Amino acid sequence: MLRIGLLGCGRIGQVHARSLQALEGAQIVAVADAVPAAAQGLAATTGADIRAVDEILVAADVDAVIIGTPTDSHFDQIIGAAKHGKAIFCEKPVDMSVDNIHACMDAVNTAGVPFMTGFNRRFDPNFAALRSRIRAGDIGAVELVTITSRDPSPPPISYIERSGGLFRDMMIHDFDMARFLMGEEFIRLHAVGSALVDSEIGVAGDVDTAAVILTTASGRICQISNSRRASYGYDQRIEVHGADGMLRAENQLESTVEIATKAGFRRDPAQHFFLERYGAAYLAEMRAFVAAATGGASADPGIVDGLRAQIMADAATLSRERGQPVELAV
Amino acid sequence: MLRIGLLGCGRIGQVHARSLQALEGAQIVAVADAVPAAAQGLAATTGADIRAVDEILVAADVDAVIIGTPTDSHFDQIIGAAKHGKAIFCEKPVDMSVDNIHACMDAVNTAGVPFMTGFNRRFDPNFAALRSRIRAGDIGAVELVTITSRDPSPPPISYIERSGGLFRDMMIHDFDMARFLMGEEFIRLHAVGSALVDSEIGVAGDVDTAAVILTTASGRICQISNSRRASYGYDQRIEVHGADGMLRAENQLESTVEIATKAGFRRDPAQHFFLERYGAAYLAEMRAFVAAATGGASADPGIVDGLRAQIMADAATLSRERGQPVELAV
Amino acid sequence: MLRIGLLGCGRIGQVHARSLQALEGAQIVAVADAVPAAAQGLAATTGADIRAVDEILVAADVDAVIIGTPTDSHFDQIIGAAKHGKAIFCEKPVDMSVDNIHACMDAVNTAGVPFMTGFNRRFDPNFAALRSRIRAGDIGAVELVTITSRDPSPPPISYIERSGGLFRDMMIHDFDMARFLMGEEFIRLHAVGSALVDSEIGVAGDVDTAAVILTTASGRICQISNSRRASYGYDQRIEVHGADGMLRAENQLESTVEIATKAGFRRDPAQHFFLERYGAAYLAEMRAFVAAATGGASADPGIVDGLRAQIMADAATLSRERGQPVELAV
């Protein structure tokens, strides 16, 4: 039984707690949150103790920590947990500073603890199937990957201001997915972006509509586009073009119902809510973490994946500002 | 060059004339219609002579006739054309009387002339592909055929009154299609029907919504349903369930465009107009007739197909009236 | 907290137990099964006591029973549970004898206990949406309902022999669905059926491929077709044609992934396993039962729905044997 300390009892912490309750082999023994009510809520539903973060990091009855606190807390928690030999699951981004991620990586490697970065989309059954079929050779060599990711509606400006910008906050998922599917590191990217959805986002120094082209050393290409708004739901699609064919994963709609009238044939919107759209992914992600932390499997995506995605997000931010492509050190 | 006399210059005559103009190897040399303006119109666009029907039937410079006149004229024209050695294309239904069709069949067989019945849907590229793939064994033995056929809107009551009823006027196409796909004769049917679209159709003694179950000697089953109205276009679908899989042909929509909004994902309605929906079929049908009439191919569907479909339509009409299944002599 | 006694710890009992564990407001306090290991298994995962059926039926600490035992045990358990004031959930079929169902209905009504029949498909989110949209008038008056239901593969002959036949064992779900969607009772049906999938099924006196036409007093029509085998998964589709449009629910596929190669565009098979296909339905069904049993909602579908479906299944069996339509008393 893996004994887990949950750091951060907000929305994502609650998602992971629910997943863990549905799984065998793990138990949340302690929870911590800066907001007492949040900690109390999760303590009530899980039966865990409420403790301070620092207590959890050193606790003898805690084997692993799940870090769902604000990003600027991650660094200390990772260093502390590694030092005390805990297996670590950390939400993305690991840290806003690439240097800090390097330091975390050193600490994790020195301690030899399992570390998983929270790129939940790798665990989506559709995207996981996409990758399995690519690896199985179903479409031959991958040549061109197209990732479309659009949120139903933009977050509040207050969130935007603290987010690090669209490339670090939103497209970082797509950078990881591009690496996951391509199987070869990208060496160069060019990013463009605009505030078309809400001019206030532009005033805040960010963009809400963006496109990026990435290339690998062997000349393979990935296109990513993001928008902070999609009237028809949470638009999450991927297409992979290869030498022998094309694989694509379409949106998950709210139902299989279609209505035909004089206006034509209409199906439901895409599932709007990320917890619904990625519900199966969040569960599979926790299952994978429990397996890794209990020694059965390697932790994947690891801290290096968190690092690479952050490097790409930084590069895209810079490329957009300068209007020039940026090289990605491998 | 096949020299053709066109009997009947109404809507369907014009369709066939256009098809023949687009084909090589055939020429319309004479046209006839009880309405002078109709004959004049087609004479102008085709360069053909206007002649009386009786003249065309005996003309030395006419190799083949296309019969698109009202149904009650078919019998005399078939008998006359067969007697004078003309190849014959006749629109469905060959005749409202099964006895008359038998007489036509005798005349045609005695004369040894090619005869094709105008079941245009067999020439639809989708339905033709369906049959080819069934025959190629793609789904193994056929077990259950489901045919859905719905008109965009009902014809005028005046038409309904003269039509012979839904089973003879509309479902006759589906009876032929059922035979075409099943590859085994049906021995029994049970029909139900109601006037749900327009109560005036019920007052006229007909139905506008109907369903039929047909069975073969070996126990294979076909379901057919018809409606005289479909708000979303001309609904023409077929599904064939076999031992190893299922084949289906979906509707042809007005375009490939889809719009996604908060209401969901909407594609265009099905093509509404039968000439658009079956445009490719009408052309292929004339190509097949020209090939048959010039000796290259057997005429298919032949007069026996017109006969079998009429027998089934009569049986369905009777079954609906009696509320009992009716046996189909093979 | 609704205290539940679970009668029958086989596959369906386990499904309901899992659903109840995921819900709030209910607790399984006792389980019973003729096979000790089955009862022990569920007792272990739920923490419930193992008791004899008769003890559960009279227990003061049991508010409701869920009956998932073999069909021939249902009658005594329903009578017993009603007598002792328990809310009752009973799997379909309620009983193979319509007379027995009438007796159960009397007992339930006399006792005034909530009773729900286990027609899980009503709780499928897609089919439930279909009905909501019909009731909301999205397609106007319903005219023609088409239900397609095909199992991935036939059950063992030993199961077939005890099943009561395809119409009572398999199509009974579709009869209930037809009533659920049509909103008007059927007065007549005509059934055909054959053993095409496996001749042994025919030897056992049953059919594996069947089609039924049902009609209502106002002339509305329903077509149902069943097959015991579908190579491409568990085929569960419904189409409802109305005055103003058409609603349909398509299959749930294994993923949203599509592959395009020179062979064309291929999506995944339909979900094969009924627990996967109807997983959401089973959960919603238990939620509805807990709500009904705790007084919040009426029990729907009720025992009268179990009765009507059984009457229709008997009639279809008879119709198929006689080759004649059968009237359904309303």
Add this chain to the structure above:
Amino acid sequence: MLRIGLLGCGRIGQVHARSLQALEGAQIVAVADAVPAAAQGLAATTGADIRAVDEILVAADVDAVIIGTPTDSHFDQIIGAAKHGKAIFCEKPVDMSVDNIHACMDAVNTAGVPFMTGFNRRFDPNFAALRSRIRAGDIGAVELVTITSRDPSPPPISYIERSGGLFRDMMIHDFDMARFLMGEEFIRLHAVGSALVDSEIGVAGDVDTAAVILTTASGRICQISNSRRASYGYDQRIEVHGADGMLRAENQLESTVEIATKAGFRRDPAQHFFLERYGAAYLAEMRAFVAAATGGASADPGIVDGLRAQIMADAATLSRERGQPVELAV
């Protein structure tokens, strides 16, 4: 009756000849081709005279010319035709030199003759519907356009060598489409490309897989991707994301037939052949040219559209070579 001189009797000349024969209001009176057999072939099917190009350009009985000769002949023919007051239809690219196109534009404007550039895809019914619906406001302001264009298989290396490169030969269509749909000029582009399909293409100095990002002054974005190979047919898709929704045009498949087996649900490949895929577009294009040349409509797309697309193709070629974005003068 518009009297047409057809310059160039190769594949595209034959396409236009067939379209013109199916239209009313135009007649091909003269044809010219450097290859005598090509001219003779079209003369036979159209009844036109065979003449030298120079004779056609000055002929009193020729109102309009259709230029389908090799690109390096376009310039002289346009200048000559304009000088003699002929309406002009010219295949893309108008000329490989932007300076030459400017000179042609001057000549055409001076002469005041209608000029249409052969961007056939604007006339595809699906893409035309896409634009109509954008203009009608169906999705609000356009924010992000994604164009996917993949040929079934690469042309011979000998063709590649003379083609001007992928951006001028293939993506030029997509540049025009981007302008057609966006409704605002692009000011900047960044192109990447690789030879992944065939290394010989790389040896010839060209690419076979490419992606471009374009931006407008107001920050709207367009992504274009091309591949010289798609196993599943001629892949021609467009997606337009706007403030209120998304419009997309999917591929036209070879039929509407779908087969379901244990491997899943498979539809046909996309139509492979460009003459099939864009058959309706070629016909509509000639109809539009005849209307423009006979004074009824303005010629659209005009020579300025040919110019802008060529500027974009040159810029993309340069951008790819330099690895830097390139500004587009408006």
